[in-house]
Amino acid sequence: MQSLQEKASAWSGVDAADAFAIDETNLFQKLGLQTFINLSTHFYTRVYDDEEEWFRSIFANSKKEEAIQNQYEFFVQRMGGPPLYSQRRGHPALIGRHRPFPVTHQAAERWLHHMEKALESTPDIDADSKVKMMNFFRHTAYFLVAGDELKNKKQEPSCKCKHGGCKSAAP
């Protein structure tokens, strides 16, 4: 059985070594807090205005300002900065926290499309950092697609049948 990491690499086309090349330099020290805030603001401004309603609707129950803060605090923490995210919200728990959302291949590609455009709109991020970050994002997006599949596996039956559970032959 393929691991989450193997699926993420196979589906994204990004090796783990390239995905985690973000750890070779301290991107937070290089780019600074404001750059991460700008990136996430550009990203979610696109997402909340997305002409593709199926994608925009995934975020309908979240406030844009909170989505921005959650994202840049996670990026800051993961890319060498202070653990802003965990201090406020606990472990990133990426798969667990994406559980309510349909993280499909299609949704991953739409997310990555907006992130690529957001990176282009953030001139303070140099070309080398952009490549590293995009590899990390691409690999992570498909890691979450792989995580999303866990929802459909090994579920306890949640059947509400009056005859008491559908493991046995149905009436």
Add this chain to the structure above:
Amino acid sequence: MQSLQEKASAWSGVDAADAFAIDETNLFQKLGLQTFINLSTHFYTRVYDDEEEWFRSIFANSKKEEAIQNQYEFFVQRMGGPPLYSQRRGHPALIGRHRPFPVTHQAAERWLHHMEKALESTPDIDADSKVKMMNFFRHTAYFLVAGDELKNKKQEPSCKCKHGGCKSAAP
């Protein structure tokens, strides 16, 4: 609705600030790789020999050596060292990866009991680091209990009834 972080703090009795005090000093630099290997070896030696079968059986499908490596690589990565865990296995995704296991309050307490004993068996960890680590472990254990509850929420019915789904009135 309480957040994962709020539940973790309420149930563990450890504030987020105390749980993430592990980030105030670089514990990896202070303690070194071998100390983390020793800690996880002591921990899993206890777990795999646990006289309480219900707890020991949770780990029955995992190899002890792999469990040790997974754990110390995560600790090293989270406590200031190189990202050994992510390079090999991807994001920690603590809730997602604990999904197959019954992370109950009782299991959390048994895990913490063994970890407290494992810390006592690892003399290279100074008293201040022990307190910080135990607060982190206690808060994290209950964060995962809170994460475990997500499994029982908002599930799609996985009913196998021949009459085609049990959302409607049962026959």
